[in-house]
Amino acid sequence: MTKLLSIRLVAILVGLGFALIALYSFVLGAYAWMTEEPAGHLPYEEPRDIAFSFDGPFGKWDIQQLQRGFKVYDEVCAACHSLKFVAFRDLEQLGYDEGQVKAFAASKQVPGIDPNTGEATTRPGLPTDYFPDPYPNNVAAAAANNNAIPPDLSLMTKARGDGVNYVASLLSGYSEPTAELLAEHPEAAPGPGLYHNPYFPNLNLAMAPPLTTTGQVTYDDGTEATVEQMSTDVAAFLAWTAEPTMVQRKQTGWPVLIFLLFATVLAYLSKQQIWAAAKPKKD
Structure with a gap:
């Protein structure tokens, strides 16, 4: 019995030792991650905190903003960037009717495929088609964009x-690097074909400023199309393309949460009722 207890005690001590070593390594690594800058780190800025209508648990889409953002994408961004996971018919969710979607x-x-020759060709889009890629392949995309594929x-x-x-923040953040930045980080100077942007991790990117002047896009609802407004609108539109069911998910979550809370209370009361007879009676 004494030998068995000794073995168990040794096993516990060994396990405790491994746990302490793992905890120490984790704390040391976390501290290093929070306090040390990686090699080649450049002081880029964190994105600005912008208020969107779909923020928070009760957020909703601003359909007018999504339509404005779609127009910015179509007239500016679509020249270089694709939306391969979005079908034309999805635009009906933005308030466009069937005729408008078909026309667009x-x-x-x-x-497409030529039915007579079987050769690759192009054809007018249908609502069931997805947004086409502006380039036939990555080679053409890189050749047109300073070797950077959009x-x-x-x-x-x-x-x-x-x-x-x-x-x-990125779309509205293009600027010239400051003299102080270049003095401290000479490598931050934009190279040939690069553009400075403080919100990009290495401060320089191959994409030229796509939004440059007020009125670059004419909004149907009369909103003034400043660079800030266009940047915010197209960002909201891209939030929708990435998760078009976001609002429905939030709206569904609340009834589910209320049901789970109700079910938890009901289960607790049922447990109390079932086990009440099993409790020892006091004298």
């Missing part, structure tokens, strides 16, 4: 940290 789809050329924007706000704020 027909105005775009999508890949990313697809369908899920962009999900692919970046604080995605919606990041997109809006």
Whole structure:
């Protein structure tokens, strides 16, 4: 019995030792991550905190803003960036009727097959088609953009940290690097074909400022199309393309949460009722 207790005690001590080592390593690594700057780190800015109608648990889409953002994408961003996970018919969710969607789809050329020759060709789009890629392949995309392939924007706000704020901040954040920045970080100077943007992690990117002047897009609702407004609107539109069911998810979550709370209370009361007879009676 004494030998068995000794073995158990040793096992417990060994396990406790491993746990303490793991905890120490975790704390040490977390401290290093929070206090040390990685090699080559450049002082980029965190995205601005912008208020959107769909923020928070009770958020809702601002349909007019989504339509404005779609117009910015169509007239500016679509020249380089695709939306390969969005179909033309999805635009009905933004308040466009069937005729408008059909007309818009027909105005775009999508890949097709010639029924007579079997060769690849293009044809007017249908509502069931997806937004076409502006380039036939990555080689052509890189050749037209200083060897940088423009990313697809369908899920962009999900692919970046604080995605919606990041997109809006990036699009309106182009500027010239300050003298203080260049003095401290000479490597931050934009190279050939690069443009300075304090919200981009390495401060310089190949995409030229896409939104440059007020009135670059004419909004149907009369809103003044400033660079800030267009940036915010297209960021909201890309939030919708990345998660079009966001609002429905939030609206569904509350009834589910209330049901779970009710079920928990009901289960607790049932347990109390069932086990009441099993409790020992006091003398």
